[in-house]
Amino acid sequence: MGDTVGAVDALAAGGVLLRAASLAVALNDTVLARALAYRSMDAADTAVVSEGLSLVLAQLPPHSEQEYLALARAAGRLRSYRAAVRHAEAAVAADTPSAAALVVLGDALVQAGLSGRALAAYQRAASSQDEPAAVAAYKRGALLMRSGQSARGIKELTVFVERHPGHRLAPVALYAVADRHARNRRRLAAEALFSEISERWPQHSYASQARFKLAAWALSRRDTAGAADWYRAEVNAGGLQRSVALFHLATLASDSLDARGIFATLARVDSLGYYGTIARQLAGLPPMSVDPVREAPLSAAAEKLLVALDLLRESHLFQEATVLVDAVVAQERRPPTELLDLAEGLVERGYMSEGIRLGWRAARLYTLNHPRVLRVIYPWPNRELIEAEALDHEVDPYLLAALIRQESAFRAEVISHAGAYGLMQLMPATAREVARKLQVEWDPTLLTVLDANLHLGVTHFAHLLRLYGEDVVPALAAYNAGSTPVRRWLARPEASDPVRFVERIPYHETRGYVRTVLRNRSLYRALYPPATVVTDGMP
Template sequence: MRRWTGTGLLTVVLGSGVAWAQSPSTLEAVRLHRSEARELARKDWEACTASKCPDAGRIALLAGTLALGEGDVAEARTLLTGASVAEPLRPFLAYYQGQAHFYAGDAAAAAEAFGRAVEKASPALESRARARLGEALLAAGKVKESAPALETAATEEPSAELLFQRAQARRATGNGAGERADLKAVALRYPAHPYADEALAKLGELKPPLRLTLAEHLQRARGLLDAGDAKRTLEELEKAEAGKLVRARQDKAQVALVRAQALSATGKKDEAAEALAVARQGPPAVAAEAAYVLARRALKADDNEKARELMAAVEKGWPQEPVADDAGFYVGWLDLQAGRFEEAVKAFAAFDQRHTRSKRRDEAQWYRALAHIRLKQYVAAREVLDGLVEAFPRSSLVPQARYWSARSHELEGAKVEVTGPGYELVITSAPSSYYALLATERLRELGRQPPTGFPEAPKQLESGEVPAELKLALALTEAGLFRDAAEEVQARASRIRNQEQAMAFAHALLRLGEYGHAHAVAARHLWGRAFGARVPEALAAFYPRAFANAVESEATRYQVSPFLVWAIMRRESAFRPEVASAADARGLMQVIPPTARAIAKKLSEPEPAPAELFSPSLSIRYGSWYLSQLMKRFSHPALAAAAYNAGPDAAVKWVKDRGELPLDLFVEEIPFRETRGYVKQVLADLYLYQSFYGKDAVPQRLSLKVPPPATEGVSF
């Protein structure tokens, strides 16, 4: 049984004593998606072949997949054909041989290779290989033979490609209804996909031809709008009108509403306003949504007074429509943001009465209580907060309500005998929360020892053997097939059925350096063990010292707390180096390319390629440097976290507007919902990391005052 050395499956730390046939630079380049990876792998293969080393096949597999990734099919076929690898990798070799044959135009050879892959594939590979088998058989003209594979593949993962191809197979086997259903699904579910228009054309060729209804045209238009294609959205609406499907006033209003949203996305504000005016003349459901879109536009433009007026009109004019719920909530929220606390109390009280089935009632009650607190109406605030806890005992706002109930007593001047039990309840009932941290600090200020939230620090299970369920993933990693390794881990994790399996699997992943996968397994299966039973082995997967050498080294270099780095990393990526956001933030610390370029300039380094931001070492270094600069400027982790999420300029503005408030109130009044939650989690995680792993006998304290920002430090 081979022992492993704690090197990450996806984030291989080289020099661990593992006898790599590939050069370390090759695997590092593959991991970072560097352009030189293919050339390095080719050189490794040539050197290994010349010396007749036993790993030539494994290196050929890596080099072949890299050649495929860059579209060099001829080289991929040369490398992969005739290669020989050990048993665990053979299905993957067959799969990539199939890919090379397919893209070289040899569909028959591809089908044969994919068939071999399916025979002995792991579950993670099997679905991919079966789908490609069906596609290859279809391309080879063996339409009927492709049907079984495509039926299974399209049922398991109904993508636009597989549904379109299954439609062809169904036609060949005489399943006309199935063909029609698949083509229609492609056209309606995936309107922005290239196959969608082709599916529409084929539907028009059927006998009898299928024509879309107005509702279906609108479904496609909304899908195109969601995909960011406003031009094609407008074209889809024009098709509906050309087909004389837009007849009744209700039809015209529905089309006008979607048209207004598309026009707004293209910057044609006046035309959008005209379309909204038409939509507002439609039936109540359409008119209400049109009015709400107008109110949201004002809110997005920071015209809060106009937004409040329009939101109030929506709630009053269409009280039975779903958008009235959100509109009524925003009326109170905008009053609160403007400092009109008495009006906010009234608005949220009215919301609670009018929207008795709203999913936002607990949030509305919380904001109503906050308005009472800002008015120093502490008894009224407690009545609302206690009502929230009683009415919504499972709400995520319960720790918040309990903290502010106790805090309201303290603000009234009550003694610790009154406030203390409330704070202690927050700590013992929600020990990992931001409010447990605040309650701990309040008790210390009052001279009362807070209870221990977690009796024991996280503890990792020890074992020296690679667990059987991860051996294939490790073999794939050693071959440089990091994506395949990740999919194998995810497939194995999805089959966990109980907490005992989850605990063993999560700790195996921790020992392999796969902190992100371990955290995901724990979040799905071990929440109660970690935060209910307070089991230290369960906590270890939620709060790992991920990439410890890099974090501690860079934190020391840039004089920032390693615990703050871990807290930010946990919130940003959940310890997954491969994560990319919709805003193009990348890697463990979610650095966007423009920020990376600015940091590189400050450090007098060459600008990194965007793909290099997935490197754990680079991401940690840039994130640590950036956090150190934010701490220089803001000198408080709450403000540094706010700036990391929303930018330094926003944090400066919030301090200017509300910096006189104590920290707890300041954070509650951060206007961005995402940043508000971000700051709370980062602070909670920072102090948990400190309490778990800190070496100081005296616990670190959280300052409850908001300091003014300094002029030094970053402004980007």
């Protein structure tokens, strides 16, 4: 019994709440089990949320408003929207439900497509004196806008900003009003509100969006000076898009020396980013470089944990190994050296997402520029296999590594929400067509075999490169979005300039994808020399 109680404590301390809750149920400690099970439904992993929800409904039914709300949120995350509504309605069944409970009910009703009832729930919450009343007022106004009741939505959001000017949602609400004016072709009203957002909340993400909207409108009027002013305002505010603003300032500069100076600044302030990478090339600076990693002995604590993990794996106790890895990742506070040792050890053993997560944590203790940190966050497992496949298809191995890092983070077993499989994140229909062209008998299990998935994916990507004349940018865009939209984008005048082509990709996800893969390639070139490099005019 003592060992089991100790296991509960250890699992709970390590953040493995659901397993700890199950053990607490076995011990008939329903108070502890209830606390742990309901906390488990806040997990990032929806599989854990689903298991926690099942455990709660079967053995630990809700007794309080907060527990009903936890069930409602969990059901909503699992897209069981009607169930979410039922749980939220139970939470507000009391004579005086809290504003927080009414907001959760409103959210659940929105997810279930019941906008009319959601508006009523938000109205009840907004009329209370609780702190969530302000959030309810914002959500009601935003829902009115989305429901086609623009005039009422604009009025309610404007009142919300007037009553709660210091609220975190105030700039979001004002941006929604400005954007609606812009859509209704009331540009002067929209410009005034976007300018107000920039001035009142200069460092807010919506202020950054407002400045870029204003700069774009200035450019549409051929007012390059006005656009430059808004980009400069973004830089001076230290906005989220400071690097993008510097890039545009450089392209707008009339003097080439000024442009080179701005590009040099951008290369310094965004040394590991896409725009910094582009700027380094345009400023004529040498390629990115990373210092070599110096060998050092493992810290004692990390070595002990990794030896234990190896023993579990060698004994084929893979579930127990997963529990140990979960506990390692869940422990937030570790000495920097131990944390980095564990991150490297997990990556080396194939626990890619867990190791990379620890790598990002280590970046906060060291810096992102630290060579060991970078190699953990941007690993290259199975390098020989990937380079051989790249060589066979005449693809830059660094580009291939960069693409895989973005697609799957080198996790051969991962399946996306869209149904894409494995290392190269292939959709079954795409993989089947590639296999047919290769005259390979199709078997869906090929998608889950690392080298088969890699071969099919590289064959597909190499085909896209040939299709677009070895032009990397449209090939990457097509790998993400398909060839049909890329064909339209290539018909635009800016298509001949790869940098401008990337900036004008209309799909936000695809534009970010291309930028990230190109940035990754520069990082892999700096981190893992040497390899045969194919030059294509992009960094």
